Amino acid sequence: MTNFEPLNQSVISGRVDQVKEQTKAMVDAGVSPIEIINQGLIAGMNVVGVRFKNGDMFVPEVLMCARSMAAGIEIVKPLIADTDMPSKGKVLIGTVKGDLHDIGKNLVGMMMESGGFNVINLGVDIPPEKFVAAIKEHKPDIVAMSALLTTTMLQMKDTIELIKEEGLNVKYIIGGAPISQEFADEIGADGYAPDAASSVDLCLKLIG
Numbered sequence: 001m002t003n004f005e006p007l008n009q010s011v012i013s014g015r016v017d018q019v020k021e022q023t024k025a026m027v028d029a030g031v032s033p034i035e036i037i038n039q040g041l042i043a044g045m046n047v048v049g050v051r052f053k054n055g056d057m058f059v060p061e062v063l064m065c066a067r068s069m070a071a072g073i074e075i076v077k078p079l080i081a082d083t084d085m086p087s088k089g090k091v092l093i094g095t096v097k098g099d100l101h102d103i104g105k106n107l108v109g110m111m112m113e114s115g116g117f118n119v120i121n122l123g124v125d126i127p128p129e130k131f132v133a134a135i136k137e138h139k140p141d142i143v144a145m146s147a148l149l150t151t152t153m154l155q156m157k158d159t160i161e162l163i164k165e166e167g168l169n170v171k172y173i174i175g176g177a178p179i180s181q182e183f184a185d186e187i188g189a190d191g192y193a194p195d196a197a198s199s200v201d202l203c204l205k206l207i208g
């Protein structure tokens with residue numbers, strides 16, 4: 001049994017070098033990359049989330065934690081993204097306007113890539129017009145939107161409406177901490193997934 005506690009602690013204390021070292025050691029020991037991400041890196045970040053919420057941690061510290069988690073992910077990413085696989089479809093992913101959170105979105109994009117999708121990552125703070133322009137340019141099968149703030153989740157509705165107005169034929173999926181299946185139904189999204197792993201199943205189901 002792998003002990004993920006030391007890696008959790010390194011993410012929580014935002015120690016980039018230590019996270020890199022421990023992640024490399026786990027890879028060398030043959031621990032599965034997905035387990036390292038979920039039980040080592042994300043589990044640590046979840047603790048950070050609770051402390052941030054309770055006012056026990058502040059933005060600069062949270063940023064260091066996010067950076068250390070990203071450093072760990074960079075190490076395991078090449079092990080799970082199999083670019084030789086034929087593409088199962090094209091996904092355009094972005095965080096909606098006004099929202100700068102990108103850790104979860106990037107994880108979702110990465111898991112989709114490893115699941116055989118061709119992923120175009122637009123980045124953060126993407127207004128509806130930019131989603132529309134990118135759909136015209138890249139012609140994806142699926143548009144995936146992320147929002148972490150209750151104030152920005154309504155941008156998803158505006159984006160879907162604009163895409164429909166433009167008559168573009170794509171499926172829409174949404175996700176992020178404040179998002180639920182009910183919200184997805186309410187705004188006419190084709191799907192919602194609570195985490196990165198299930199977002200891949202969702203895309204496979206939608207593309208059929």
Ligand code: B12
Nearest residue numbers: 049053099100101102103104146149150175176177195196
């Ligand atoms: C890290 C973080 C930050 C970092 C972001 C760094 C970065 N590069 O992303 C910084 C410090 C910059 C930040 C800033 C702010 N934040 Co912040 N942040 C967080 C924190 C602690 C963790 C988020 C995270 O990365 N989680 C880890 C990832 C892996 O999880 P995830 O994002 O949920 O993603 C998973 C799923 O949701 C899903 N998913 C995500 N996207 C998608 C998309 C699709 C299509 C699908 C299918 C699935 C999916 O899959 C992912 C992987 O499993 C959360 C707390 C929390 N518990 O969520 C607060 C939190 C989101 N932040 C919050 C707030 C208030 C802010 C600020 C307004 C703070 C401030 N006063 O300045 C600013 C806003 C900045 C902005 N305009 O966006 C609040 C939001 C409250 C609300 N309900 O609206 C939270 C919930 C903290 C809290 N409880 O108060 N934040």
